[in-house]
Amino acid sequence: MELPDMRQVLSLVLLAQLWTLPLPTTAAEITDLTVSQTSTPSYLVLDGTIEAVKAATVSAQTSGRIVKLNFDVNDLVPAGASLLEITSKEQGAELAAAEASYARAKALDVEAQQTLTRYQALFPQGAISKGAMDQAIANAKSTQQAASAALAQVTKARENLKYTVVAAPYAGVMTERHVEQGETVTIGQPLLSGYATDKMRVVMQVPQQYRQALVEAGSVQVTLADGREFSVNNAQIFGFSDRQSHAYKVRLPLPDNTPALLPGSWVKARFVVSQRPQLHIPTSALYSVNELTGVYLKVDDRYVLQQIRIGENSHDQVEVLAGLQNGDVIASNAYQVLLQRSGK
Structure with missing residues (x-):
């Protein structure tokens, strides 16, 4: 067939x-x-992650026991809000003692300055000896410096008292709490961590063979998981590569106050590497x-x-x-x- x-x-x-x-x-x-x-144009597509431009851990600047915690993890914190409070009796007593010392030093300084003024009026008439005049001048300078030192101690004690109320440095979201209510803390101990929500950026690793292509491209297209796209023209390329991957770290600033940007989220970033x-x-x-x-x-x-x-x-x-x-x-x-x- x-x-x-x-x-x-x-x-x-x-x-x-x-x-x-x-x-x-x-x-x-x-x-x-x-x-x-x-x-x-032929594009190179890379993975990137969103991170906050401003992220910090607040540490204790004075010692004491935590008596109040006003916010918890994932709370939105206004700028300047009280995050937690530490016992302030010791700091208050130090402030009172410093103010008393300053009042005494100020009184002695006023008396020394008045004595110096009288001696300066009597010395040309010969009623005051040269030695007494020199002693009055030295005493006036000494009491003046002592008053300044006492005032510095008052300022230090007042600031130490303010440290018992830990305030938020900026508006943001609390991500971690390192202490609990009733715990005793010391100077330098981490208390709370958080990030500001107004400024975000994308961080990605660019292989070294594509670094020059990124410089020449000038613009990077960033696509979020929800489909939103941004064109970034001011990419910040690090001047050194990673020792292990030999890739260059690149930061891509995103527009300020962009809603629904979560640190740690994956994004796609692409830029032109050639023309075909x-x-x-x-x-x-x-x-x-x-x-x-x-x-x-x-x-x-x-x-x-x-x-x-x-x-x-x-x-x-x-x-x-x-x-x-x-x-x-x-x-x-x-x-x-x-x-x-x-x-x-």
Whole structure:
């Protein structure tokens, strides 16, 4: 038994596909399309994470026992709000003692300054000896310095008392609590951690072979998990690479006060690394049946079905990976070619 010719099989397949399509009453004229090559940017896509620009851990600046905790993890804290309170009896007593010492030193200084003023008036008349005058001058300077030192102690004690109420340095979210109510803390001990919500950035690692491409690109497209996109033009590239990965750390500042940005979230960042030639044709020029994808290539005065391999489809345009060359002429609408061949 003879095997059927492949051209006959292809014709039968085309006719079968044609009968499955809704046919119009009249066939439009076939228009030609010249395939032209365009230069398309090639992107490098990297993973990045969101981090807060301002993130800090508040530590104790005085010692004492925690008597009150006003916020917990995940709470939104206003700027300047009281985070926690530490016992202040000892600090208050130190402030009272420092103020008393300053009052005494101030009184002695006033007396010494008044004595010096009287001696300065009597000394030209010879009523005060040179030694008494020198002693009055030295005593006035000494009491003045003592008053200044006592005032410094008052300032120090007052600040130490303020440290018993730990305030938020900026508005943000509390991420960690290192102490519990009733716990005794010492100077320098971590208390609370948090970050500011108004300024965020994306951090990513760029392989060293693409560092110069990033510099030349000038712009990085950042895509969040929810689909939002940002164009960052002021990428901050570190001047040194990681010792293990040999990649460069890059920071991408995001617009201030952008809502719903969570530190630690994954994002996609892409930038142009090269330009490559591409062929694009409209999707209307495609003919697809089963595993076959092709176009009608114009050869002399007739159209020949040419199998092609396609890539991404975007905005009714499809990329041709193989099967066509720059300058080829194809039918812009494969459907009209089928109509003419069917005799309609």
